[in-house]
Amino acid sequence: MEASLLPNKNKIRTVSVLGSTGSIGCNTLDLVARYPDHYRVMALTANRNVSELAEQAIRFNAKMAVVADESCYQALKEALAGTNIKVGAGREALIEAASLPSDWVMASIVGAAGLDPTLSAIRRGAIVALANKECLVCAGDLVMKEVVEHNATLLPVDSEHNAIFQVFDFEQPEKISHVTLTASGGPFYQMSVEEMEKVTPQQAVSHPNWDMGAKISVDSATMMNKGLELIEAYHLFPVSEDKIEIIVHPQSVIHSMVSYVDGSVLAQLGSPDMRTPISYTLAWPERIGTPAKQLDLARLGRLDFFEPDPVRFPALKLAREALQTGGSAPTILNAANEIAVHAFLEGKIGFLEISRIVEKTLGVMGSVELKCLQTVLEIDREARRISAGFIGN
Ligand SMILES: NC(=O)C1=CN([C@@H]2O[C@H](COP(=O)(O)OP(=O)(O)OC[C@H]3O[C@@H](n4cnc5c(N)ncnc54)[C@H](OP(=O)(O)O)[C@@H]3O)[C@@H](O)[C@H]2O)C=CC1
Ligand SMILES: CC(=O)[C@@H](O)[C@H](O)COP(=O)(O)O
Numbered sequence: 001m002e003a004s005l006l007p008n009k010n011k012i013r014t015v016s017v018l019g020s021t022g023s024i025g026c027n028t029l030d031l032v033a034r035y036p037d038h039y040r041v042m043a044l045t046a047n048r049n050v051s052e053l054a055e056q057a058i059r060f061n062a063k064m065a066v067v068a069d070e071s072c073y074q075a076l077k078e079a080l081a082g083t084n085i086k087v088g089a090g091r092e093a094l095i096e097a098a099s100l101p102s103d104w105v106m107a108s109i110v111g112a113a114g115l116d117p118t119l120s121a122i123r124r125g126a127i128v129a130l131a132n133k134e135c136l137v138c139a140g141d142l143v144m145k146e147v148v149e150h151n152a153t154l155l156p157v158d159s160e161h162n163a164i165f166q167v168f169d170f171e172q173p174e175k176i177s178h179v180t181l182t183a184s185g186g187p188f189y190q191m192s193v194e195e196m197e198k199v200t201p202q203q204a205v206s207h208p209n210w211d212m213g214a215k216i217s218v219d220s221a222t223m224m225n226k227g228l229e230l231i232e233a234y235h236l237f238p239v240s241e242d243k244i245e246i247i248v249h250p251q252s253v254i255h256s257m258v259s260y261v262d263g264s265v266l267a268q269l270g271s272p273d274m275r276t277p278i279s280y281t282l283a284w285p286e287r288i289g290t291p292a293k294q295l296d297l298a299r300l301g302r303l304d305f306f307e308p309d310p311v312r313f314p315a316l317k318l319a320r321e322a323l324q325t326g327g328s329a330p331t332i333l334n335a336a337n338e339i340a341v342h343a344f345l346e347g348k349i350g351f352l353e354i355s356r357i358v359e360k361t362l363g364v365m366g367s368v369e370l371k372c373l374q375t376v377l378e379i380d381r382e383a384r385r386i387s388a389g390f391i392g393n
C-alpha cells in the first residue's frame with residue numbers, strides 16, 4: 001500500500017523535485033507547502049537559478065540542492081553556507097540528487113537534459129511524476145523498458161496525459177477505440193502564415209491559457225508540443241499511433257478524452273491550472289485539494305473544437321511521421337526542435353524556421369535502431385550539431 005495522505009494515517013511522503021525552479025517545479029512546491037504534515041523535501045535541482053534554488057532549499061529544509069551548471073557551484077555554496085544542506089553541481093550531482101531515496105520524484109527538467117536524472121529515479125523504483133515529455137520522445141522505448149525492469153511507477157503530469165490516465169481503462173485496453181489529445185492551438189492559431197513569419201519570441205511565449213516555461217510555450221505556438229505529446233501518449237498508453245487523434249480546443253478545458261467501442265467518451269475537465277494534474281500525481285492514489293479554480297461551465301458558455309491545420313502547423317505532421325518511422329527519428333525531431341526553439345528565443349531565426357530546421361535535420365539524418373542509451377545520446381548530439389548548422393543558412 002502506498003503512503004496515505006488521509007488524516008490520521010500519519011505517513012509522510014518524501015519528495016524530490018528535479019527542475020524545482022521552473023514552472024512545474026514551483027507549482028509542485030506550492031502544493032507541497034500546503035501540506036507540511038504530508039510531504040518532506042529531499043532534493044531540489046536547477047540549472048543556473050541559484051537564488052531561487054537556495055531560497056527553496058532553505059524554505060523546505062531540503063537535504064540536497066544541485067545546480068546543473070558547474071560554474072554556479074560557488075554561488076550556491078555561498079548562498080547555503082551555514083545550513084546542513086548538501087550542495088552539488090554538474091551532471092553527476094544531478095544524478096546523485098535523483099538517486100536519494102525519496103518516495104516520489106517530480107521529473108520537471110526541460111528537454112533531453114532531463115533524461116539521465118529521470119532514469120536514475122526510475123532505476124531505484126521510485127514513483128516518478130513525469131512532466132519532462134522530451135525524455136519519452138527521445139528514448140521512449142528504453143525509458144518504458146526501465147520502468148518495467150525496475151518496478152518503478154510512472155505517473156503522467158502533462159495535462160493531456162494526466163487526463164487520459166484518469167479515464168483510461170487499463171483493465172480492458174482492447175475496448176478503447178481511440179484517444180483524443182486536445183490542443184489549444186497556441187497564441188497564433190488564428191494567424192496566417194504571412195503573419196506568423198514576423199512573430200516575436202515575446203508573442204510566442206504568451207500562451208493564451210497556460211503559464212509555462214519558455215520552451216514549452218514556443219512548442220505550443222508551433223504546435224510541436226502536440227506532436228511531442230502524440231509520441232509521449234504512444235509510449236505511456238497501450239494504444240497504436242493511428243488511434244491517437246488531435247483536436248484543437250481553444251479553451252483548454254477538456255484536457256483529453258478516451259473513446260470506447262460502445263460509443264462512450266470519457267474526458268477529464270478542469271480549469272487550466274497545472275496544480276490539478278500535479279496534485280493527482282503527488283497524492284496518488286488519493287486526491288488532495290488544490291487552489292485551482294473550480295470550473296463554471298455556465299459562465300464559460302461554450303467549448304469549441306476544430307481540426308488542426310497541417311499547412312500552418314507542419315510540426316504536427318513531422319512528429320507523426322517521426323513516430324511512424326520509429327527508431328531514432330523522434331530523437332532527431334526532439335533534438336533539432338530544442339536547438340531551433342533556443343535559436344528562435346535568442347532572436348537568431350524566425351518563428352517559421354523552427355519547423356523547417358526540424359524537417360531539414362530529419363531529412364539529412366536517416367533513422368537507425370535505438371539499441372541502447374548510448375545510441376540515443378550519440379544521435380541526440382549529432383542532431384544538435386546538424387540542426388545548429390542550419391541556423392543562419
Ligand atoms: N510548464 C508547464 O505547465 C508544463 C510543462 N511540461 C513539461 O515539463 C518540463 C518543464 O517545463 P517548465 O517547468 O515549463 O520549464 P521551465 O523552463 O519553467 O523550467 C525548467 C527547469 O529545468 C531546469 N533546467 C533547465 N535546463 C536544464 C539543464 N540543462 N539541466 C538541468 N536542469 C535544467 C531549470 O533550471 P533554471 O531555472 O536554473 O533554468 C528549471 O528548473 C518540460 O519538459 C515541459 O515540456 C509539461 C506540461 C505542462
Ligand atoms: C499544460 C500542458 O499540458 C501543456 O502541454 C499545454 O497543453 C500546452 O498547450 P497546447 O495545447 O497549446 O500545446
Ligand SMILES: [Mn+2]
Nearest residue numbers: 158159160229
Ligand atoms: Mn500538455
